[in-house]
Amino acid sequence: MPPEDVEAGEHKASIAVWELVSPLVIGRTTKIKVGAKCSAGCQLTDHEISIHDAAGQVIARAGFGATAWPGTSGLYWVDIEFRAPTEAGTHTFSVECEHGEAYSEFSFITVEPPEHSLTIQIYDKATKEPIPEVEIRLGVYRSISNERGLARIDAPKGSYTLTAWKLGYDLFSTELNITSTVAIEVEIAVEPEPAQPYWM
Missing domain, CATH: 2.60.40.150 (C2 domain)
Structure with a gap:
């Protein structure tokens, strides 16, 4: 029809x-x-x-x-x-x-309108190389690191939990008190491979 x-x-x-x-x-x-x-x-x-x-x-x-x-x-x-x-x-x-x-x-x-800017530089903990495409969260705010491992989040002043994660890496988490515009460096470690079973 x-x-x-x-x-x-x-x-x-x-x-x-x-x-x-x-x-x-x-x-x-x-x-x-x-x-x-x-x-x-x-x-x-x-x-x-x-x-x-x-x-x-x-x-x-x-x-x-x-x-x-x-x-x-x-x-x-x-x-x-x-x-x-x-x-x-x-x-x-x-x-x-x-x-x-x-x-x-x-x-x-x-x-509330953002008052400050947080710039995050993400490095590999072992190689010290910048890591792209890392998911960044600062409370309810989100960003993703670029090809140089840089991410930026604008937010009001206050206390936040900052997390950084990418597949294959351990989750990074820390507490931050944002009172001004600031830049920080974060190192994340490659997730260890699971232990292989030992067969007699």
């Missing part, structure tokens, strides 16, 4: 949200991608999508573009901007599309 002949009640649409960066700075505008797909294969060009805050108020609207997301069959999408709440914390917003009564929720964290 062609999509246009399907009864409206048979339409089921699903929503996807991606490229959501968290944490967000309070009160600042951010952009996410929202996509929707109809089970009946309907073209969703110009169909409206809306973002609702925790109180259910519409805070942003947009219409889907003319083409589906590359590599998908019928996932119509749009870039849509919204303003983060003015209070720090964890928030859950929703996305709605009238077509197929599609509904989805997404959560994110908001934080």
Whole structure:
């Protein structure tokens, strides 16, 4: 049956949200991608999508573009901007599309504006060579070291747990009190190979 002949009640649409960066700075505008797909294969060009805050108020609207997301069959999408709440914390917003009564929720964290910058230089503990693609976390803030082993995180002053990890290396963890812009060096060790069983 062609999509246009399907009864409206048979339409089921699903929503996807991606490229959501968290944490967000309070009160600042951010952009996410929202996509929707109809089970009946309907073209969703110009169909409206809306973002609702925790109180259910519409805070942003947009219409889907003319083409589906590359590599998908019928996932119509749009870039849509919204303003983060003015209070720090964890928030859950929703996305709605009238077509197929599609509904989805997404959560994110908001934080105070960053005051200081932390630069982290990652080295191999044995070779002293810089290590790229190390996952860095400073509390809720995240970064990845570049090809020179450098990563940067902007954050408000405060006490944080700093962790550094990459597959094949031991997890590094330490406590930091950020009171100013600072640069530190971190050495991580190659994860030891498991002991081989000894057979008599």
